[in-house]
Amino acid sequence: MANFHLEAKDVNVWFGARHVLKNVNLQFPENQVTALIGPSGCGKSTFIRTLNRMHELIPGAGFAGEVLLDGKDIYGEAVDPVDVRIKIGMVFQKPNPFPTMSIKENVISGLKLSGISRPDAGDLVEQSLVRASMWNEVKDRLNDPAISLSGGQQQRLCIARSLAMDPDVLLMDEPCSALDPGSTRRIEETILELKESMTIVIVTHNMQQAQRISDRTAFFLAEDNTPGHVVEFGETQQIFYGPIDPRTNEYVNGRFG
Amino acid sequence: MSVPTQRKLLAKPARTADKIFFAVAKAAGYSSFVIIGLILFFLSIRAWPAFERQNILEFAFGTGWDNTLDPAVFNIGPMLWGSLLIAAIGVVIAVPMAISIAYFIEFLAPKPIAKTATVIVDLLAAIPSVVLGLWGLGVFTPVGAHWAQMLGDALGGFIPFLSNDTGTYLRSPFIASIVVAVMIVPLISSVTREIFSQVDKEIIKGALALGGTRESVLRRVILPTSAGGILGGVLLALGRAMGETVAIFFVLNLVFDEYNWFNLLEPQGGAIASLILARFGEATPEEVEALLAAGVVLFVITLIINAIASYIVQKAQPWRRD
Structure with missing residues (x-):
């Protein structure tokens, strides 16, 4: 039995009385990209937010189950959600750089926000921007406002900002859905480079993207007002070319969703 | 072609x-x-x-207001300074309170409580200033004087702002400032709440996902993003505080012939608007002209403050420039 870096066990989520996710069991091996796919409203974005305890910021959110990072439950009583989010970074659908900060300040903003001080902040800026493959584009304008960048650059800056925290896991919630094909391709290349050093979970609506970048794929579905659940989970090749469940087959072949 | x-x-x-x-x-x-x-x-x-x-500079900065002298003396220096001092201290007291209220309503309170709190804070803004003045005179002054005495006894020895040798803590700029603060808290907090509600929720999520705490997200992301707008609200409130008349008139001892530069707890201070209220009823014709002149000075200063306010609001938010 392989050791999974991050593991969701019987994850259930409620918003108020509404049960939106039921008994999700997924394992995320180290140095692999796992794609979460499924039609809108199936709970995949909600699920990815449970992996770094972001969903609990929504008023009325409820949770049951366990999320284990290196075998330890991130919902444990002694665990501070702030520490969880430092170890498990997140990139959102819409690029959200901090508008009042420069490019450089954005990269190290996580340190300031979480109160971590690092003497090598200058190196960290370069290192993080290199890892997000945008150092050459911005090295001469580090003090420019972050919002002077294009949408694709802003999203890569947000990736760099997460990388500066040196996370073990990077969660990406449709990171390319607001971007043009060129920017999307560059981010996909970045993801493939990053997986060498971390575990990546990505929500995507783009079937081609899931096939291009992920090692494993989980298909989520919420049928007829029932809570979302995982229909099928396995190697990406298998999910797309030999799905076991007929619903997966219909979805990956574009018959609904 | x-x-x-x-x-x-x-x-x-x-x-x-x-x-x-x-x-x-x-x-x-x-x-x-x-x-x-x-x-x-x-x-x-x-x-x-x-x-x-008389020279306008002498009028604005000189001391003394007396129609019984010959020639009569009409100078508003201490009043002008008092207006600024009381408004500034009022703002200093009101801003942290108002920002906290706005933060609570916008980000922490459950919906029903947030709605109720919004209404109540706005109601506070609707209290007529004469009512607040009466509250200040009848209810708050004794309490405020007690606080002032504690402050003075504890810190007056080494902080000159808080020293007081007059033996009374009533009718001081300190008390007037608190009454003014009560008046402007709702103004600042409703502007701030509005600005907070416009802060992009995605940015806040991003900050929390980076390991931000409530406090650091407020300090490093929400406040810098909304600083221009809040400052606009604060300066608007400063203008209101500068012009406040009746409430200050009730709780402040106006002293015309001497500047009270910074002794906040001593019973002497000034405010142009209250001067006008205090003197207008029994003014000589010549004095009425001087009071109108004081009004002009107050008007011009308020205009300047508002002009600075809109300039800062624009400058402080370069990313909002179209």
């Missing part, structure tokens, strides 16, 4: 209803300039004799 001649585009409204609507909106827009200009103009005309009798 030649380019066809430019065609006439409908930059101006063609429909009658639109024309009427445009004209009304335009008139309303320009009337604000005209009204401010006219008020300043006629006030200045009535006040002009006072400015002719």
Whole structure:
């Protein structure tokens, strides 16, 4: 039995009385990209937010189950959600750089926000921007406002900002859905480079993207007002070319969703 | 190949209803300039004799206000300084409170409580200032004097702002400032709440996902993003505080012939608006002109503060510039 870096066990989520996710069991091996796919409203974005305890910021959110990072439950009583989010970074659908900060300040903003001080902040800026493959584009304008960048650059800056925290896991919630094909391709290349050093979970609506970048794929579905659940989970090749469940087959072949 | 001649585009409204609507909106827009200009103009005309009798700098910064002397002395220095001092201290007290209230309503309170709190804070803004003045005189002054005495006893020895040798802690700038703060808290907090509600929720999520705490997200992301707007609200409140008349009149001992530079707890201070209220009833004709002149000075200073406010609001938010 392989050791999974991050593991969701019987994850259930409620918003108020509404049960939106039921008994999700997924394992995320180290140095692999796992794609979460499924039609809108199936709970995949909600699920990815449970992996770094972001969903609990929504008023009325409820949770049951366990999320284990290196075998330890991130919902444990002694665990501070702030520490969880430092170890498990997140990139959102819409690029959200901090508008009042420069490019450089954005990269190290996580340190300031979480109160971590690092003497090598200058190196960290370069290192993080290199890892997000945008150092050459911005090295001469580090003090420019972050919002002077294009949408694709802003999203890569947000990736760099997460990388500066040196996370073990990077969660990406449709990171390319607001971007043009060129920017999307560059981010996909970045993801493939990053997986060498971390575990990546990505929500995507783009079937081609899931096939291009992920090692494993989980298909989520919420049928007829029932809570979302995982229909099928396995190697990406298998999910797309030999799905076991007929619903997966219909979805990956574009018959609904 | 030649380019066809430019065609006439409908930059101006063609429909009658639109024309009427445009004209009304335009008139309303320009009337604000005209009204401010006219008020300043006629006030200045009535006040002009006072400015002719004495140098405007002496009038604005000199001390003493007495119509029994011959020639009478009309200088508003201590009043002008007092207006600024009380407004500034009031703002210093009000801002942290108002920001906390706005943060609570916008980000922490459950919906029903947030709605109720919003209504209550707005109601606070609707209390007539004469009522607040009476509250200040009848209810708050003894309490405030007690606080002032504790402050003075504890810190007066080494903080000059808080020393007081007069033996009484009543009717001081400190008490007036708190009354003013109560008046402007709702103003600042409702502006701040509005600004907070416009902060992009995605940015806040991003900050929390980076390991931000509630406090660091407020300090490093929400406040910098909304600083310009909040500052605008604060300066608006400063203008209101500068012009406050009745409430201060009730709780402050006006002293005309001496500056109280910074002894916040001593029972002597000034405020231009309260001076006008205090003297207008039994003023000599010459004194009325001086009071009008004081009004002009107050008006001009308030205009300057507001001009600075809008300048800062624009400068402070370069990312909002279109």
